Amino acid sequence: MLNDLVLVFNCGSSSIKFSILDPINYKKYLFGIVERLYLSEAYVTWCINNNTQIKILGNNITHHQALKCIIEIIFTKYDDLVSKIKYIGHRVVHGGNELIQSVIIDDTIIQKIQKNSVFAPLHNPMNILGIQASMQYFPDLKEKNVAVLDTSFYHFMPECAYLYAIPYKLYKKYHIRRYGAHGISHFYVSKKASRLLNISFNHLNIITCHLGGGASITAIRNGVCIDTSMGLTPLEGLVMGTRSGDIDPSVVFFMHDVLGKSIADIQNILTNESGIFGLMQGLTSDFRYVEQKYYSSLQAYRTMNVFCYRLSKYISAYTAALYGKLDAIVFTGGIGENSALMRALTLSKLEFLGFKIDNNLNYNLDNKKSRFINKENTTPIIVIPTNEELVIAQETMQLFL
Numbered sequence: 433m434l435n436d437l438v439l440v441f442n443c444g445s446s447s448i449k450f451s452i453l454d455p456i457n458y459k460k461y462l463f464g465i466v467e468r469l470y471l472s473e474a475y476v477t478w479c480i481n482n483n484t485q486i487k488i489l490g491n492n493i494t495h496h497q498a499l500k501c502i503i504e505i506i507f508t509k510y511d512d513l514v515s516k517i518k519y520i521g522h523r524v525v526h527g528g529n530e531l532i533q534s535v536i537i538d539d540t541i542i543q544k545i546q547k548n549s550v551f552a553p554l555h556n557p558m559n560i561l562g563i564q565a566s567m568q569y570f571p572d573l574k575e576k577n578v579a580v581l582d583t584s585f586y587h588f589m590p591e592c593a594y595l596y597a598i599p600y601k602l603y604k605k606y607h608i609r610r611y612g613a614h615g616i617s618h619f620y621v622s623k624k625a626s627r628l629l630n631i632s633f634n635h636l637n638i639i640t641c642h643l644g645g646g647a648s649i650t651a652i653r654n655g656v657c658i659d660t661s662m663g664l665t666p667l668e669g670l671v672m673g674t675r676s677g678d679i680d681p682s683v684v685f686f687m688h689d690v691l692g693k694s695i696a697d698i699q700n701i702l703t704n705e706s707g708i709f710g711l712m713q714g715l716t717s718d719f720r721y722v723e724q725k726y727y728s729s730l731q732a733y734r735t736m737n738v739f740c741y742r743l744s745k746y747i748s749a750y751t752a753a754l755y756g757k758l759d760a761i762v763f764t765g766g767i768g769e770n771s772a773l774m775r776a777l778t779l780s781k782l783e784f785l786g787f788k789i790d791n792n793l794n795y796n797l798d799n800k801k802s803r804f805i806n807k808e809n810t811t812p813i814i815v816i817p818t819n820e821e822l823v824i825a826q827e828t829m830q831l832f833l
């Protein structure tokens with residue numbers, strides 16, 4: 433006899449993850465992912481009872497098409513699970529200053545998520561598509577949809593970390609500040625690390641790196657996030673799939689004043705044409721390619737080096753923000769979990785901080801499990817597969833208990 437189940441949607445910028453799970457006994461009945469949205473040869477893989485299936489969807493597949501296909505798979509193949517789904521949880525990237533904790537979704541909440549799209553143009557609109565598809569295809573559960581926010585985790589960041597050095601009234605009046613993103617993933621992996629290290633969460637000092645299509649890093653002191661690389665929007669910080677991360681704001685003025693680009697053009701360049709994609713001269717934003725070609729292509733070599741150098745600078749800075757008192761560093765996300773070369777290149781620059789990677793462990797991972805990859809008696813370096821879906825399902829059910 434199955435417990436009540438939660439259907440979870442995690443609509444990312446380049447992928448959509450979906451799961452049906454029981455948040456009480458942590459059991460995932462079905463999970464899947466649509467990958468390579470808007471690229472060639474998008475496909476969906478899903479796994480049930482350790483049996484993985486794959487379906488090619490075609491080229492330039494949109495979020496709309498992918499969501500329809502996911503719902504069809506669920507309804508046609510897993511009818512027995514559908515009747516047990518009682519709640520639907522959605523990852524929502526940006527809650528702004530109004531949505532600070534998980535909330536049951538109604539029209540007002542959708543409007544607030546929409547309003548915050550200005551801060552997360554690659555994500556909030558996709559999150560809304562997931563919500564609308566759920567409400568359309570599961571009309572009986574219309575009032576059982578919950579938004580779980582990526583920004584909640586950063587609510588207690590100190591002022592010195594969230595304030596920008598711009599006129600203070602812009603913060604007071606327009607709430608321009610650092611909000612962070614990927615909070616659900618950073619929360620999950622830090623909790624998991626606390627269990628693996630056997631250190632209680634409220635004593636845990638840790639750096640977590642979520643490196644996927646989007647990428648961010650957080651410093652957590654005594655279980656509270658004290659700094660993170662994403663800012664007002666998920667554009668700031670590390671090098672990402674198609675986003676620039678940190679740049680001098682003057683680059684914007686130059687593109688506008690000298691190159692005659694409009695603000696919309698510049699936003700598009702920095703959001704959709706930069707990062708790995710920009711450094712790879714528009715060839716790909718797929719990190720697998722960068723890793724494969726690192727030794728044979730100058731572009732890939734350059735891209736990897738910019739990516740790792742930026743990351744290593746942040747790790748050093750956050751080690752300082754934690755006063756050097758670090759229980760572990762965690763890698764997660766599609767790149768963080770899978771790219772041994774990236775982990776090796778990044779940490780090879782940081783041996784002076786005590787990070788000593790064990791190459792044998794690093795290159796021989798079972799990528800579905802959490803693993804320590806440091807040399808003995810050095811700072812723990814842990815690869816932890818993220819599980820945002822579990823956090824979302826738990827938060828979702830919690831609101832109805």
Ligand code: ADP
Pocket residue numbers: 444445446447643644645646673717718719720721723765766767770771
């Ligand atoms: P999203 O932020 O869209 O959820 P993911 O966390 O799924 O993204 O990460 C997507 C990124 O992970 C892509 O750049 C992809 O190339 C990279 N990736 C996935 N698998 C591997 C792998 N085996 N080796 C290197 N990179 C990988």
